[in-house]
Amino acid sequence: ILNVEQSPQSLHVQEGDSTNFTCSFPSSNFYALHWYRWETAKSPEALFVMTLNGDEKKKGRISATLNTKEGYSYLYIKGSQPEDSATYLCASNTGKLIFGQGTTLQVKP
Amino acid sequence: DGGITQSPKYLFRKEGQNVTLSCEQNLNHDAMYWYRQDPGQGLRLIYYSQIVNDFQKGDIAEGYSVSREKKESFPLTVTSAQKNPTAFYLCASSLGSVGELFFGEGSRLTVL
Secondary structure (H helix, E strand, C coil): CCCCEEECCEEEEECCCCEEEEEECCCCCCCEEEEEEECCCCCCEEEEEECCCCCEEEECCEEEEEECCCCEEEEEECCCCHHHCEEEEEEEECCCEEECCCEEEEEEC | CCCEEEECCEEEECCCCCEEEEEEECCCCCEEEEEEECCCCCEEEEEEEEECCEEEECCCCCCEEECCCECCECCEEECCCCCCCCEEEEEEEECCCCCCCEECCCEEEEEC
């Protein structure tokens, strides 16, 4: 994998549903994997920065896992709320930070 | 409050004109970055700087120039050589080269 790829591109869920997104990245020359949340009319904000294979991080209802050997990371949101609606970006640091296209989440009340 | 300030927020430019976007940070961060976003695409790296007086080209540096004369400042000049400059530009900084990015609010450039 030469680029950072995210799936799905967009997601619509009902309030209370749990959801997850995937980020695939080049596994060579890996330094760190970042997740950001970008709400409309705001700046992107960091959720997690992960560096070690097998890392799991959690912030409230959001958690992320990292597999550096196979080059993927999952972001999970448990019990989605309307305020979780945003674009979620992942970025791989291989000396410079390269972003995926993002997953746009819409949570309907 | 500490943070990153980008200006202007909106900018209109005629074809053939150079324009400079300002990015200032008071976070004492060493590294600074410029990204561009186009509709339906992710953030693409234009230039980055890990230390004062040094910077590197990103993936789409053609038609852009930067300077890093002070730690706090990383201005981006969009030159007339940039063929499709209309876009949303984001500046960011980080404490080190691996740390999380802190972003400005962005500058939207429209070429008329």
